[in-house]
Amino acid sequence: MSTDVKRVITVLAALLLAALTTAPARAADGDAPSAGQRVAEALRSSPVYVDKAYADAVPPSRQRQLADRIRRTGLPVKVVLTPLTKGDAFDGDSGVLAGVVRDRLPEQRDLILITTDGEFPDSLNGYEWPADTHQTRDAVAAAGLLDETRDAGLAGLTAKAVDLVAEGKGTQRYDEATKDLDGTPVSKPEPGGSRGWQWPLVVAVPALALAVLATRALVRSRSRRSAPAVPQLVFATARAADEAELRRRAEAEVLALGEATRAADVSTTPALQRALDAYAAAGRVLDEARGVPDLAGALALAQEGQDALAGSPGLPLCFFNPLHGRAARRTGWRPLGHRDQLDVAVCQECADALRGRRAPEVLTDRDEDGRTVPYFEIPAARSVWAATGYGSLMPPLDGFTARGAKAR
Template sequence: MSSDPKRTAAVLAAAFLAAAFLAVAPAASAHASDHDPSAGERIARALRGSPVYVDASYTTAVPPSRQRQLAAEIKKTHLPIKVVLTPLTKGDAFDGESDVLADVVHDRLPQRDLILITTDGDFPDTLNGYEWPSDTHQTDDAARATAFLDETREAGLADMTAKAVELVAEGDGTKVYEEATKDLRSPSPDDGTSKSVSHGSRSWLWLLIAVAALAALVLTGSRLASRRRSRTADVPELVFATARAADEAELRRRAETEVLALGEATREAPADRTPALQQALDAYTAAGTVLDAARGVPDLAGVLALVAEGENALSGTAAPLPLCFFNPLHGRATARTTWRPLGRRDRLRIAACPGCATALTRRRPPEVLTDTAPDGRTVPYFEIPAERSVWAATGYGSYGSLTEQVNRGDFTRSLG
């Protein structure tokens, strides 16, 4: 009896993937019992007050104003939707598994019917969907579809989550997912029709994506050492469809979204209960000024820093911290520390994110945002002369109010 070598290879590959899935599934289930109960309870407690939980490290991507918008959109659906956006890494309270996170949160929430949208542990810029007691609203497919739709493929986390909520409410996530991924499914050698991708908690599609990514990197002899690395024809577009490219175009879209969200938040804020409303409005004006004239990543990072100042004013937080001094794209700082720049004797008091603070403690150089010096060299942004860069002059807010300096014309003068 003759056999088709291609068909045999396909069957063997499918068997290998199935065996791998079955091997890791029990381990994932076991992790559910080894989790840190305080982490799950903390998230569940927050979800009892709001349908949206965003970890502090994601508040730059999904600021409080966007969180309120998402909560309002969820309320309009009249569905038991909850959103948990938190980084997942191997060895954390959920062992980096969104399945474990979902089970833990579900166990600690009182309602029987629940729709949960979470971040993914393997692909941080994608979403997973879960529903109890059954996937009536096609939540799984609705969440995963956002990584493949043209409108959200390179969108920020807030926009992807909003789209997932919209698809869940419409109830046709499977149709949308299959349409968005139809080009990724090969015709069957038997009947020429496309086979559907299986919808497990760990779809084979994601395994195939990982294999494709590895093969592409081996063939090109390099790896993705920078998130802003240019796309090349040698790397399958599918790999990039599952990861948000942190390039200037994406950052500009993100900055535009956050400025609009800050504007809406200031308009909705009650004047009698928002003592610093004028400061928030000033920050909104400054952010718009910089966004309109932004010439690159350092300027766009400045937009995010100004939005953060506006959000601080709205929240009324005492002595709020700005974004990370070393790289505002790291998100909000969590502590102030002293730091001595290389070649200088004086020490600066700056605000740092957890990663940069740890690097300083271990005497390692933090990852810094770079800019172009007048002589054309690429240098840390804070090495640009202060008269040529309002960001160097202010440390993106570490040295005082960035809003005041932009609104008095420092940014415009530095452009000149």
């Protein structure tokens, strides 16, 4: 029996024993926005945040060593080591944690985030924005599969993850690590998803549960590579965006556009009038905003105004979720249940999801029945954002003007 298999069986046997003898943990009090804000504030003074529950595993001295290691890489790396349990502020999902923390660090456009995993406490997950340029997902996943990190502890595992991210060969390292298990690379599911078993099933069929857990333990990382399932094309965004903070961001962007238009020279800015129109529209949308979709619309209009001033339109905000920022490319996409394909602008993260046949994270809205749905499923006659796709289908300003200066 290989050392990797022994390692997995030992860990999973312990997990199964704990599951059979311990009641499920209670949900923690608190909410994602406030919990995320506390983490973000701490990360502004140090690139390493360690919850007190992990203080023994990663003491202050090791935290300082990790921080120094990160600074030497010169990369925008942040580390968040905190317990994740179903029902807590982040619902036990490292993806929610990552999204909330990112939203609360708006000043940091480039961000590499290494977090604990919600399913396996001895594992880490990696996230990177605006694109996975440093192969962060695979690098962090590979760190947990190396012989040298077997007994390294959480601090040592995190240090190795930082090193592999800095190396920039995460996918190669992951493939090398997983190929040794059975001769072929292992497919990689999304982190922080469902465990795939429920409490009664674990008690009734422990062997089956152990097999399921063993499979998942060997593939701890983010993306699928082989035999991809066909998920729902879209799903409600897990990011618990703080509407008040988003409003402040939108106000800042609109204010910046207003200042830029006042400073512009009419003789050298051919599209100044369009920028002024976009500024007026963004201000009106901001004043009348009824939720996140409208606030995202104000951001889209503000960007359109800035592009008009610069004389280079560029790509609009990401079609699937404009809060992801400016798109990186355009791609074809066919909505579920439709024959016609749309040409939409997407960020790198969403482009990677589509390429891997995974569901991109989308901005949601409420339909007439009060159900939460992807914003683009709202009838175009009722929503300028569904009609324009925040710039993918038509310029936001054109859609806003055509509707008599009403977002909805």
